[in-house]
Amino acid sequence: MSATVISGKELAKKKREELTHEVEGLKGKGVTPGLAVILIGEDPASQSYVRSKQKSCKEIGVHSELYELPESTTQEELLERIDALNKAEHIHGILVQLPLPDQISEDAVIEAIDPNKDVDGFHPSNIGKMMIGQETFLPCTPFGIVEMIKSKEIEIEGKHVVVVGRSNIVGKPVGQLLLNENATVTYCHSRTKNMKEMTRSADILVVAVGRAHFLDADAIKEGAVVIDVGVNRNDEGKLVGDVVYDNAKEVASYITPVPGGVGPMTITMLLHNTVESAKRIVK
Numbered sequence: 243m244s245a246t247v248i249s250g251k252e253l254a255k256k257k258r259e260e261l262t263h264e265v266e267g268l269k270g271k272g273v274t275p276g277l278a279v280i281l282i283g284e285d286p287a288s289q290s291y292v293r294s295k296q297k298s299c300k301e302i303g304v305h306s307e308l309y310e311l312p313e314s315t316t317q318e319e320l321l322e323r324i325d326a327l328n329k330a331e332h333i334h335g336i337l338v339q340l341p342l343p344d345q346i347s348e349d350a351v352i353e354a355i356d357p358n359k360d361v362d363g364f365h366p367s368n369i370g371k372m373m374i375g376q377e378t379f380l381p382c383t384p385f386g387i388v389e390m391i392k393s394k395e396i397e398i399e400g401k402h403v404v405v406v407g408r409s410n411i412v413g414k415p416v417g418q419l420l421l422n423e424n425a426t427v428t429y430c431h432s433r434t435k436n437m438k439e440m441t442r443s444a445d446i447l448v449v450a451v452g453r454a455h456f457l458d459a460d461a462i463k464e465g466a467v468v469i470d471v472g473v474n475r476n477d478e479g480k481l482v483g484d485v486v487y488d489n490a491k492e493v494a495s496y497i498t499p500v501p502g503g504v505g506p507m508t509i510t511m512l513l514h515n516t517v518e519s520a521k522r523i524v525k
């Protein structure tokens with residue numbers, strides 16, 4: 243059996259077409275959704291993520307503004323910039339590209355963003371709302387993963403979900419969102435014992451570790467749904483996931499590729515959240 247591929251690229255294309263129409267509708271009502279992106283320093287990976295976010299905004303008609311600040315920026319300077327953007331009426335979403343230089347507290351920055359403009363879904367108030375199942379901005383990568391699973395009409399309720407990784411931006415929230423969908427959720431992390439035993443019991447396995455080819459087919463139950471979040475460069479400089487794709491796809495029922503899987507959906511959900519934020523203005 244070879245698994246059905248869940249293409250994030252294709253789903254993202256479809257969703258972006260829908261968003262383009264929504265943006266046109268909003269513009270007709272006099273509101274252009276606006277996203278402000280703050281980039282500190284010159285980390286090439288962050289620069290590339292920011293460029294691709296800006297390009298995606300342009301494609302669907304969302305206004306975007308990039309604030310490039312030097313590596314030496316102080317926390318106070320950054321908080322002042324965020325405060326100005328919190329007050330700016332034409333900006334509906336604010337994103338501070340992580341990671342930040344050592345002199346700036348990530349927590350302080352995330353908490354300074356108006357939760358109503360927190361389109362990354364990282365603010366403690368939005369995370370709290372997500373936990374108790376209230377409507378809010380959902381963190382983009384986990385949100386995209388749930389959309390990918392639902393796009394194939396895969397049943398989540400009652401299924402055993404195993405999430406490998408417990409970061410605040412991927413592992414923890416994706417488990418929470420799938421719990422909200424009535425799955426039974428197990429988290430694995432660096433201190434987990436007998437991990438293969440855990441992963442082999444998963445009906446839906448989400449892997450977000452950040453190590454090339456961390457899990458092979460022997461860690462996957464026959465027929466499981468495999469969501470590979472990892473983005474890693476292998477020795478040949480090629481992008482690969484946390485899962486050995488060629489082997490895993492012979493065991494899984496559904497699988498996401500790397501690249502072209504979770505990545506394109508993450509940016510799409512950022513666009514979705516920005517458009518939703520602008521829609522709140524016209525409601």
Ligand code: NAP
Pocket residue numbers: 383406407408409410411412413430431432433434450451452453471472473474504505506508
């Ligand atoms: P992270 O903050 O580094 O978290 C990694 C998690 O993996 C941690 O919870 C860690 O456990 C766990 N881990 C590390 N080694 C392990 C081991 N040997 N056994 C079991 N668990 C282990 O990473 P992240 O931000 O969640 O990102 C994970 C991956 O997803 C990265 O490759 C990243 O590039 C990718 N990513 C992709 C997207 C996308 O849009 N495609 C978005 C975000 C992230 P402890 O907590 O115990 O340390």
